[in-house]
Amino acid sequence: MMGEDKFDISPEWVDGETKALEAPGDHRAELRLWLRLLTCSTLVESEVRRRLREEFDSTLPRFDLMAQLERAPDGMVLGEVSKRMMVSPGNITVLVERLTESGHISRTTLPTDRRVQIIALTPFGRAEFEKMAARHADWISDLFAGLAAKDGGVLMDELAKLKRSIIAALARNT
Amino acid sequence: MMGEDKFDISPEWVDGETKALEAPGDHRAELRLWLRLLTCSTLVESEVRRRLREEFDSTLPRFDLMAQLERAPDGMVLGEVSKRMMVSPGNITVLVERLTESGHISRTTLPTDRRVQIIALTPFGRAEFEKMAARHADWISDLFAGLAAKDGGVLMDELAKLKRSIIAALARNT
DNA sequence: CGGAGAAATTTCAAGCTTAAAATTGTTTTC
DNA sequence: GAAAACAATTTTAAGCTTGAAATTTCTCCG
Numbered sequence: 001m002m003g004e005d006k007f008d009i010s011p012e013w014v015d016g017e018t019k020a021l022e023a024p025g026d027h028r029a030e031l032r033l034w035l036r037l038l039t040c041s042t043l044v045e046s047e048v049r050r051r052l053r054e055e056f057d058s059t060l061p062r063f064d065l066m067a068q069l070e071r072a073p074d075g076m077v078l079g080e081v082s083k084r085m086m087v088s089p090g091n092i093t094v095l096v097e098r099l100t101e102s103g104h105i106s107r108t109t110l111p112t113d114r115r116v117q118i119i120a121l122t123p124f125g126r127a128e129f130e131k132m133a134a135r136h137a138d139w140i141s142d143l144f145a146g147l148a149a150k151d152g153g154v155l156m157d158e159l160a161k162l163k164r165s166i167i168a169a170l171a172r173n174t
Numbered sequence: 175m176m177g178e179d180k181f182d183i184s185p186e187w188v189d190g191e192t193k194a195l196e197a198p199g200d201h202r203a204e205l206r207l208w209l210r211l212l213t214c215s216t217l218v219e220s221e222v223r224r225r226l227r228e229e230f231d232s233t234l235p236r237f238d239l240m241a242q243l244e245r246a247p248d249g250m251v252l253g254e255v256s257k258r259m260m261v262s263p264g265n266i267t268v269l270v271e272r273l274t275e276s277g278h279i280s281r282t283t284l285p286t287d288r289r290v291q292i293i294a295l296t297p298f299g300r301a302e303f304e305k306m307a308a309r310h311a312d313w314i315s316d317l318f319a320g321l322a323a324k325d326g327g328v329l330m331d332e333l334a335k336l337k338r339s340i341i342a343a344l345a346r347n348t
Numbered sequence: 349c350g351g352a353g354a355a356a357t358t359t360c361a362a363g364c365t366t367a368a369a370a371t372t373g374t375t376t377t378c
Numbered sequence: 379g380a381a382a383a384c385a386a387t388t389t390t391a392a393g394c395t396t397g398a399a400a401t402t403t404c405t406c407c408g
Contacts, residue, residue, distance in 0.1 A: 025308070027315040033326055034218060034314050036333045041215035042260060043340045044208060053397090061364065079386060086216060088366055093388055095364085115373050115386045134199070140208050141201040142347075146339025152207055155332040158325055159210045165320025166217045173316075227367090235394065253356060262396055267358055269394085289356045289403045 044143055051139055056132055061087075063136070065095050066104060066121060066129040075108070075120030104128060218317055225313055230306055235261075237310070239269050240278065240295060240303040249282070249294030278302060 045060070052058045068084050069076060078096065082089045096119055099105045104125030110116035121129060144152070219234070226232045242258050243250060252270065256263045270293055273279045278299030284290040295303065318326070 025311070027311040029326060029330075030315045030318040031311055033318065033330050033333075036330065036337065037211070037215055038219070040333055040336050040340060041211055043337070043344070045212070046260070047340075047344065049396090059363075077386085082387095086220070087364095089387065090367085090389075091365055098363090113374070113386085117387070137199070137201040137205055141204045143340050143343045144204040144207065144336070146342050147336055151332055151335050152203060154328065155336065156203075156207050156210065158329040158332060159207070159214055161325050162214050162318070162321055162329065163210065163217070166214060166221075166317050168320050169317045170217070170221065223366090233393075251356085256357095261394095263357065264359075264397085265395055272393090287356085287404070291357070 044140070047143065048136065048139060051135070052132070055135060056128075058132065061085075061091075061095055062099060062104075063129075063132055065092075065099065066125060067133070069105060069119065069121045070126065070129055070133070072120070075106075075118040077110075078117045078119065081119070099125070218314070221317065222310065222313060225309070226306065229309060230302075232306065235259075235265075235269055236273060236278075237303075237306055239266075239273065240299060241307070243279065243293065243295045244300065244303055244307070246294070249280075249292040251284075252291045252293065255293070273299070 049060050052060060052063055064085055065081065068081050078092050079089065082092045085092070096105065096107060096117075100107050100119075103122060105119050106122050107117055107119045110118055147155070223234050226234060226237055238259055239255065242255050252266050253263065256266045259266070270279065270281060270291075274281050274293075277296060279293050280296050281291055281293045284292055321329070
């Protein structure tokens, strides 16, 4: 999966014509595309993790959780956090435990439904998050700096199409 | 990080003009792009993991390791595998242990340098990998099926540019 | 030759992640 | 108003991942 050579540049996407000539079940173009996507995403992600650890002694999951809470001044239900972060509920449990211990978030049981836990950033947590978010934005900006404005727009649009394709495929195989 | 709403579609990339008018340090466009990239990659990755588990009772790291070995009929040194997979050496140690136990790979100490471990697919491992690889290609093909041939090509090129940008940034901050 | 230093790998401690089972609490249905 | 169904969360067991420290083995310089 991670085998894309770091500096190879650009195989051609097969067009309709070529496709007709291929052996049945030839998915090389899609595989290459997936590999390249994964490589980009892994490179950025590792760098972000490394810097969060070095500069803030923190981790990506913690940052992500706080990022969710930042937009919800009144707090958020655990299940909602889990859905938005696309991780399992059990995972959230652990993260919340640590972030509560460290004073970054608070946790309350909803009085009207005692199954429901609501978490929110504490003032301290919010302040910390803001520092991290500012640095995070700088890192990303720097990593993407070599991309012309035009390319950023194109990439954004193409990724939107890809996302629709993926979601459609996931929906097909219910 | 994973907070991109599943169905939002397309904010515009800021162009040069707009950029001049922005507050210093506004990195919203890059952040959105990164978020979208990460979403796509996470969606695909989770689906692949799920299916590897369901259909083969296997995992993505194991699949990746075997994929590296498939192209190296004479085997590969552990350190080389670690570099290609972009994971830590200690990680490889564990994976190799399990794949050896299960008979998928063999491991030899190089006689001329007893520090060096060489691993290779066993015939059984190769057969298993081929089954998995074929299915894997089908899954990816299906997930990317909604993308027109033209878009595939464009995306491939834009991701190549992005990759160069990332690698350049990483090199800058040695 | 003999040690200093380098290289390859392993070990360790800590944290993340998941699916599945178990808990706890609420709602719905007869 | 109980039992069944459903919901939110936690627990559990297993595996992945990392960085740093430790080990083993080689290489090279004097």
